[in-house]
Amino acid sequence: MNISKQELQINEEIRDKEILVIDADGTKLGVLSAKEAQKIAFDKNLDLVKIAPQATPPVCRIMDYGKYCFEQTKREKEAKKNQKVVSVKEIRMFSTIDTHDFETKVNQAEKFLKSGDKLKVSIRFRKRAIAHPQLGEELLERFKEAVSSVGTVEKPAKMEGRSLVMFVSPKASK
Numbered sequence: 394m395n396i397s398k399q400e401l402q403i404n405e406e407i408r409d410k411e412i413l414v415i416d417a418d419g420t421k422l423g424v425l426s427a428k429e430a431q432k433i434a435f436d437k438n439l440d441l442v443k444i445a446p447q448a449t450p451p452v453c454r455i456m457d458y459g460k461y462c463f464e465q466t467k468r469e470k471e472a473k474k475n476q477k478v479v480s481v482k483e484i485r486m487f488s489t490i491d492t493h494d495f496e497t498k499v500n501q502a503e504k505f506l507k508s509g510d511k512l513k514v515s516i517r518f519r520k521r522a523i524a525h526p527q528l529g530e531e532l533l534e535r536f537k538e539a540v541s542s543v544g545t546v547e548k549p550a551k552m553e554g555r556s557l558v559m560f561v562s563p564k565a566s567k
Contacts, residue, residue: 402443403458404431407451412443415454424450481560483513486536488528495532499539502561506544512561519555529557537561 407427414422414430417439422430427441434441434455442461445452482505484498505512514536516529533550540561548560 401458402446403440404434407431407441407443407453409443409451411450412453413448413450414441415452417455417457427453430455477509479509479511481511481513483515486514486516486532488516488518488522488525488532490532495535499536502536502540503543506540506561506563509563511547511563512540512544514559514561515553516557517555518557523555526552526557533557533559 407430409427411424412427412430414425414433416422417437422433425433430453431441437455439455440458441453442456442458443451443453484502484505486495486498490498502512502514514533516532518526518529522528530550537546537559544561544563546559547562548558550557550559552558
């Protein structure tokens, strides 16, 4: 029953002539008029809630609406709490990077990937270096091989303005 609170009609809002009524314990009471169903719900000190308006006849359930809303929000909070927020970390390099600097960037990338973050690797071209994009592509190829143990390429290298960009995502842990 993943129906939002705005869609639900309760008690006097239900105007249908005939509705299929389900009791609080889950037993079907059959097809009744809306007035009869409201009377049964009122006698049990509960609410009549339309849970399936598109059905023929519409399905209504006798339940405690306040408790139902509370449980729905509780479930939504629990689902939200269990979500893992994946952030995208960026590593920037230049096409003329030195060996030790490259190794430092690879170590940083491995740390990000192991913690479950996605990675945006960009190589910036300064001044006349833009005339040699193959140097950047070779550098990204080396980078891809260096982090292949912890990550896989999600989007291959692509030029965006004066930068060559590649996205790497962490490998699925077993």
